[in-house]
Amino acid sequence: MILAIDCGNTRLKWGLHDGAGWRAQGPLDYADLPGFAELLRAQPRAGKAVAANVAGPQVGGAVGAAVAALGIPLHWAKSQSAQYGVRNHYERPEQLGVDRWAALVGARALHPGACLVVCAGTATTVDVMDAEGNFQGGLILPGVELMCRALAANTAQVPLADGKFAGLPRNTLDAIVSGCLHAQAGAVERMFEQVAAHPGAVCLVGGGAAGQFFDLLRVPKTRVDNLVLEGLARIGRELTP
Numbered sequence: 001m002i003l004a005i006d007c008g009n010t011r012l013k014w015g016l017h018d019g020a021g022w023r024a025q026g027p028l029d030y031a032d033l034p035g036f037a038e039l040l041r042a043q044p045r046a047g048k049a050v051a052a053n054v055a056g057p058q059v060g061g062a063v064g065a066a067v068a069a070l071g072i073p074l075h076w077a078k079s080q081s082a083q084y085g086v087r088n089h090y091e092r093p094e095q096l097g098v099d100r101w102a103a104l105v106g107a108r109a110l111h112p113g114a115c116l117v118v119c120a121g122t123a124t125t126v127d128v129m130d131a132e133g134n135f136q137g138g139l140i141l142p143g144v145e146l147m148c149r150a151l152a153a154n155t156a157q158v159p160l161a162d163g164k165f166a167g168l169p170r171n172t173l174d175a176i177v178s179g180c181l182h183a184q185a186g187a188v189e190r191m192f193e194q195v196a197a198h199p200g201a202v203c204l205v206g207g208g209a210a211g212q213f214f215d216l217l218r219v220p221k222t223r224v225d226n227l228v229l230e231g232l233a234r235i236g237r238e239l240t241p
Contacts, residue, residue: 001016001017001018001019001020001044001045001047002017002018002019002025002046002048002049002050002232002233002236002237003015003024003040003046003048003049003050003072003077003109003222003234004016004017004018004049004050004051004053004229004232004233005049005050005051005063005232006051006052006099006102006120006228006229007051007052007053007054007055007059007060007063008054008055008099008228009054009055009120009121009122010030010121010122011027011028011029011030012024012027012028012029012033012036012059012061012063013025013027013028013056013228014026014028014036014040014229015224015226015229015233016043016044016046016066017229017233017236018044019237021036021178022229023043023044024038024044024226025225025226025229025232026124027120028053030059032124032129033059033062033063033066034062036063036066037065037066037067037069037070037133037197040067040070041064041070042162043211044053045070045072045126046072047071047072048072048074048236048237048239049073049074049075049231050068050074050076050077050232050233050235050236050239051063051074051075051076051077052057052076052077052098052099052101052102052228052231052232053076053098054065054097054098054099058201061148062213063186067239070104070126071193073157075117075233075235075236075237075239077098077232078098078100078180079093079094079095079097079098079100079101079104080093080094080096080101081093082104083235084108084109084231084234084235084238085103085105085108085109085133086101086104086105086108086129086133086135087103087132087133087134087135088104088135088148089134089135089136089137089167090155097125097133098227099119099124100117100119100127101127101231102227102229102231102232102235103125103128103206103227103228103230103231104117104121104129104135104231105230105231105234105235106228106229106231106232106233106234107129107204107227107229107230107231108129108133108234109231109234110203110204110224110232111222112131112206113131113198113199113200114129114130114195114200114201115129115195115201115202115203116128116129116188116191116192116194116195116202116203116219117129117138117206117227118188118203118204118205118206118207118210119206119207119210119222119227120143120144120184120205120206120207120208120210120212120224121207121208121209121212121230122143122145122146122171123141123142123143123146123195124139124140124141124142124143124144124184124207124209125138125140126138126139126141126187126188126191127139128177128194128195129195129200130198131199131206132197136194140218141184142183143209143210144180144181144209144212144213145209146151147180147183147184148151148163148177148180151176151180152173152176152178153177159222163176163177164177165177165178165181165212168207169192176188180217181212181213181216184203184212184213184216185199185213185216185217185218187203188203188213188215188217188219192219194241195217200218201220202221202222203217203219203221203222204222204223204224204227205217205222205223205224206223206225206226206227206228207220207227210223211223
């Protein structure tokens with residue numbers, strides 16, 4: 001059993017993978033991190049753990065302590081030049097965010113052809129991978145909520161609670177929300193042009209904000225709940241216990 005842990009910008013996501021599928025998954029707010037070890041004790045015991053951390057050393061230390069309290073060996077994933085069928089063509093491969101690396105590994109495990117890997121959270125990342133597993137590059141843009149809040153705070157000076165998507169918005173809040181969702185979808189669709197000519201190319205979309213613009217995408221697409229966790233489970237399968 002593999003315990004996969006994704007320490008994201010705003011919260012933690014964890015999952016238990018038995019080699020065939022997910023036995024359990026869940027989110028955890030960082031305010032609740034002191035109870036992480038107890039949460040895991042209530043789950044089937046994992047033989048090893050693999051984690052990705054973009055939340056900083058304080059979160060990493062707390063996660064490490066929680067896993068150590070259970071006696072589970074923990075491996076911290078790092079971006080590589082080439083591994084697990086993915087070749088990293090970043091100018092400095094080690095500087096690629098480990099969450100993006102894990103998502104690419106997860107995407108390659110799920111789809112052997114060309115794909116666009118989209119993770120929509122605090123930020124939205126849009127990464128291009130060809131049919132041979134070459135990561136060619138990608139985008140980072142503000143996530144849906146961050147984009148909406150920045151626009152509202154610096155222009156309209158109004159709360160966003162009632163804003164919603166509309167095809168032709170007729171009030172300021174709807175115009176902000178609709179514009180930001182179109183911006184997300186437009187960035188994804190433009191980047192999909194990089195792989196569209198490959199047979200079977202698909203856009204794999206994950207992350208907590210993905211549902212807000214997934215239906216707007218006019219490209220072949222598949223929703224994947226936790227691409228980073230999928231990649232961490234793939235990495236974990238190659239680790240010795």
